[in-house]
């Protein structure tokens with residue numbers, strides 16, 4: 001009796017298991033649609049969010065200020081060698097200011113990675129990032145650790161500064177996030193910034209523990225000094 005039952009199970013198992021040929025055909029005919037990797041860029045007006053996105057996607061920079069276009073995402077086709085094939089980075093460049101709170105919440109909820117941009121030439125723009133960070137924390141809740149957040153001090157080409165590198169690093173330490181000083185104008189650290197997000201995403205796909213850190217975080221001794229000062 002026992003033997004005939006297990007024989008039946010085996011036969012059923014063989015019937016249900018798809019043949020390798022069928023699996024191959026299915027993967028060719030109905031390939032799984034890859035999800036876009038959604039990156040949300042946040043920060044006050046004029047800090048250079050759009051300039052950073054343009055530098056990364058189109059390798060260009062314009063001195064002219066373009067008024068923000070709130071409803072269109074920028075799509076970057078990640079070269080196959082960098083990240084599997086057919087990966088798309090969908091970049092939401094949210095306009096500064098509080099004009100679209102509902103849209104902001106929706107984009108943050110759908111976001112897989114976040115870039116918080118301030119300008120090193122305006123102290124206030126760093127302070128203004130706190131509500132954005134708090135909103136991300138609130139929306140992502142206990143899953144926040146799954147989503148990379150990178151703090152970016154843009155316009156580091158400017159001699160006229162109100163913020164030092166350590167000012168930015170102190171915030172990054174407080175928020176436990178990555179940190180870069182960038183210049184969209186001079187193309188400083190822009191690739192490094194976006195590569196870090198892609199590397200994080202690739203790490204998350206292969207191993208949920210992997211979070212490679214390449215950003216400009218201070219060394220351990222400086223970290224201790226900053227932590228004591230904040």
Ligand SMILES: Nc1nc2c(ncn2[C@@H]2O[C@H](COP(=O)(O)OP(=O)(O)OP(=O)(O)O)[C@@H](O)[C@H]2O)c(=O)[nH]1
Nearest residue numbers: 045046047048049050051063068096155183184185
């Ligand atoms: N010197 C310098 N200027 C920059 C840099 N990035 C942007 N700018 C200038 O700063 C101004 C504002 O840049 P945007 O990219 O439009 O700023 P934004 O953050 O997108 O502003 P909103 O769309 O209004 O939220 C423009 O005149 C840019 O040319 C930079 O790295 N260095």
Ligand SMILES: [Mg+2]
Nearest residue numbers: 049050068095
């Ligand atoms: Mg803009």
